[in-house]
Ligand code: RIB
């Protein structure tokens with residue numbers, strides 16, 4: 084597919100899976116790289132391969148970090164199940180990873196192509212390692228569009244969002260790297276984009292392999308939010324980071340300085356955005372505050388339906 088050139092770094096994960104289908108519809112995905120996060124690395128890698136197989140995508144998948152830089156590895160089985168894609172019947176995965184060196188894939192791909200977007204939608208370990216190993220890639224980037232953090236409450240703790248909490252040191256490196264453009268889709272944004280029973284029914288009625296599988300993923304996610312939070316809607320986090328690259332006009336951004344708490348007992352992984360009027364802090368990030376959820380959801384549903 085033509086469109087912005089991206090590397091999608093992910094930890095599939097239900098919403099990562101939808102982000103893969105959306106990105107393939109609107110971007111030129113140069114590579115998918117996987118990281119330990121929602122599930123252990125071998126599962127997130129298998130899940131990325133599964134989504135490429137389901138959608139007939141010819142995109143190389145490179146596995147990366149199996150643990151964070153410093154903190155212990157943590158996963159999210161309550162949200163994504165032990166496979167990382169619990170819910171729908173799981174097809175046998177035939178593909179294999181192109182390599183187990185996601186970091187080198189990121190470095191060499193950015194060196195070989197102009198104007199590449201890094202789109203990390205899991206813990207930022209791979210991206211941080213690539214930036215540390217090859218600082219020259221930063222100025223070559225078109226930007227970094229990440230799903231992570233929050234200006235407001237967290238999810239994995241009262242103050243921290245999972246992707247940042249899972250590897251706060253990596254997140255701090257990425258936010259401080261000086262990339263030409265960093266866009267942050269945090270929970271304050273992603274909770275504006277939710278899937279409910281009506282969208283699930285719409286996908287299931289379409290009846291293709293992809294829409295039926297994604298409907299099963301959404302059923303699982305929705306059941307979890309219903310049980311844990313009494314919600315009748317499941318936020319679609321990771322596709323927001325893709326749309327911030329492909330359809331930025333759907334968003335309202337605010338230029339902010341954002342840093343990451345790496346050691347607080349109650350605040351590890353908290354993204355601290357400086358929203359003080361007249362602050363002298365230099366912005367390092369465009370924080371997404373608003374999204375046109377109706378238009379975004381239409382793009383997502385159309386993308387999933389396009390894989391007939
Ligand atoms: O907090 C939401 C994020 O954590 C999403 O990327 C989801 O896939 C999980 O990784």
Ligand code: CA
Pocket residue numbers: 093094095096098099120121204205321
């Ligand atoms: Ca994710």
